Amino acid sequence: MSSSTLFKATVNEHLENLPKPIQSKLYEAPATCLSIYRLLPPMAKFFIMSMLFHDKPVAYKDLERICKPNTKKLQFEAFNRLKALHLIDEDQGRSHLKLHPIFKQNFRDCLTGSQASNAFGNLCTTADKHQVDxxxxxxxxxxxxxxxxxxxxxxxxxxxxxxxxxxxxxxxxxxxxxxxxxxxxxxxxxxxxxxxxxxxxxxxxxxxxxxxxxxxxxxxxxxxxxxxxxxxxxxxxxxxxxxxxxxxxxxxxxxxxxxxxxxxxxxxxxxxxxxxxxxTLTSESAALRSPSAAMEHALQSTTTAEGGDDASAIQNSVSAGIASAQGTVIIETNFKIYAYTNSPLEIAVLNLFVNLKIRFSNMVCGQITRESIRHALLNGITADQIIRFLETHAHPQMRLLAKEKLDKKIEFDTSHNINTAGGAPQSQVYGENGTVAQHKLEVLPPTVVDQIKLWQLELDRIQTFEGYLFKDFQNQQEYDYLSNYAQEIGVLIWGDKVKKKFFVTPEGMDQVAIFANRK
Incomplete structure (x- = not known):
């Protein structure tokens, strides 16, 4: 786990920390109800839609029954989010759930178009003398x-x-x-x-x-x-x-x-x-990329290149990716970086963790080194933030090559499973993006990603976690039953089968205790 940072306090956590009366007052605005729904994870959205048009409370077991068995962690996170926002209340001995009545009514109105005419602002009926597009x-x-x-x-x-x-x-x-x-x-x-x-x-x-x-x-x-x-x-x-x-x-x-x-x-x-x-504040659409205008201008100016076929292919892919401005950074397995940009801001951000060596009119070249990463880490930047930034700004050609590599790996594993099973295809677990769950789209070279994390581990030799320790189990079966459940919902931090002890996150303590009492 990466150390907590200033930016961990997202808008969701801000809303969760508000007092219940203020949360209830927020739900009186239909636009707020719609925006909060957009900010929720997919599983939480699914639970809301499952209860929205039910006049009576819905049983916990009915919601769990329509979810796949391997989604217990997602269910746990969704229920926690909804409870923190007080969007759901437990009823009938904590076995049933019901939606917040004000949120339920206003969100219903948003979906059916029954909200007040000014709920989403009043459009100007007269034309603007000065055209704004x-x-x-x-x-x-x-x-x-x-x-x-x-x-x-x-x-x-x-x-x-x-x-x-x-x-x-x-x-x-x-x-x-x-x-x-x-x-x-x-x-x-x-x-x-x-x-x-x-x-x-x-x-x-x-x-x-x-x-x-x-x-x-x-x-x-x-x-x-x-x-x-x-x-x-x-x-x-x-x-x-x-x-x-x-x-x-x-x-x-x-x-x-x-x-x-x-x-x-x-x-x-x-x-x-x-x-x-x-x-785009509450939607999944990307806002203006930073620095969007300068980057797009730099990409549009990149129309010719000197070099062999590889360079021409890269330049063609740059031109093809202009409209969507998908990325400018190319990373090689030898830790060299090429960024197709002439934006001072883009170059300044890269300079935070890259040793830049050469600058051309439309491209900069550099290398990720141990010293450059340590410099970034000492400034409070984490390895995960660097990796996420590079993935977000990766060149379209890198994404295309990663997709081709993933398709070949899935095809090979599928044919291998069929052959080893005597012609019977093995069951697979699919993720949200449609790919097999055990496979991951690796946009960046794995060697680069692993090395950046290892350089961070050199500084973070000791990590501390807050949580609760479960011990003094009567037998091994009781320990295995609860520790396996904690692992399924994603709250298990550490466990020792020999000593029959395990450690869970603060958020998971209540859930594991409730599960133990219920079973």
Missing amino acids: VKFLDQFASQKWETILHFMVGTELGVDPSKSVLSLLKLGGLMEGPGTSPRNLKITNEGFQFLLQDVNAQIWTFLLQYLNLTQDLNMDPVDVLNFIFILGSLELGKSYTVSSLSATQVSMLADLKDYGLIYQRSDSSSRFYPTRLAT
Whole structure:
């Protein structure tokens, strides 16, 4: 397990930590109900839909019966999430479940179209004199957000972020320094970690810090959260009236404009436009990649190459992947990295954990070394964050080669199982992406991934975990029964069959105890 970081507190955990009365008040807004549903894991969504149109409580065993036997861990996590949000309550001696009544009614209305006409904002009925299209909104959002990131890495742009942004950077621990001058601010370890997050995670980090500030400004946190969730449900490219907003929400517009979430021509304008950064807050769609505009421009300029057939193939794949901007980084098994970008921000982020050696007009070359990774680790960046960043920004050609390799491996294993079983195909367990569960799409070379983790282990020789110890079992059968269940639901940290002891996470303690009492 990787050490906990500043960014572990996601929006889900923030919502779970809210008092139950505030959670119930949030569920009075249909847009919030829809957004919270979108943020839930697939299994939790499945349970909600299974109970949504039932007037009576649903039995635990009925929900478990319609799930596959090997999904106990997913069931455990889903039930925990729903209970933490108080979306479900136990009934009839803890054997049945029922949905939160306010959430149930409002979410039903969202699905059936019975919600109030202004539940998702009021569209402007008159045309805007100054044309605003999606391309303009993407450019505006990208420029605003990349200004913040460029400022954090120290790129000289001549334009500093607004005072509200600088205040959040300092209060959030992403930057530090004496006084109020922007030139005195320096990036912190948490700021380095922040740069490796995807854009949605970065936006939510800002918004959660903004929520903490609203309490000091005597702003209603429920009103602020509701408006954020409404933004996540609006339509990109459409304008919405300011008159339908509350006083708190109107005061938020200027700050949200500084973050690039909304566009408003002036502070007194009667309409505003949500940008892609806002409309993807609660969806699974990717927001503007960081740095999206610069990266796409760099890719579009890459149309010719010198070299053999391999270089030509790579260049062709670059051109083919321009529209979706799927990635720019190529990694070899010898730890060399090639990034097709001329963006100062992209290069600065890579420089956090890569020893860059050569820079061309549209590409940089470097190498991952023990020293470069240790430098990143000492700055608070984890191995998992580096690996996730490289996977997210991997070149389309790497993904294509990984997919071909996976298909060949699955085909070989399938034919091998048929031959060893005398012609009878063996049963397989399939994952969410349709591939066999024991196989994994390896976009990065396994040697690179393993070595990065090993370099982290050199620094993290001792790891500590919080949890509960189960011991003093009457016999081996009782130990095996409970430890196997703890392993199935994914809460087992350590176990010793000889001493008949095992250790579970704090979240799993109650579940294992309830299971023991029930059995």
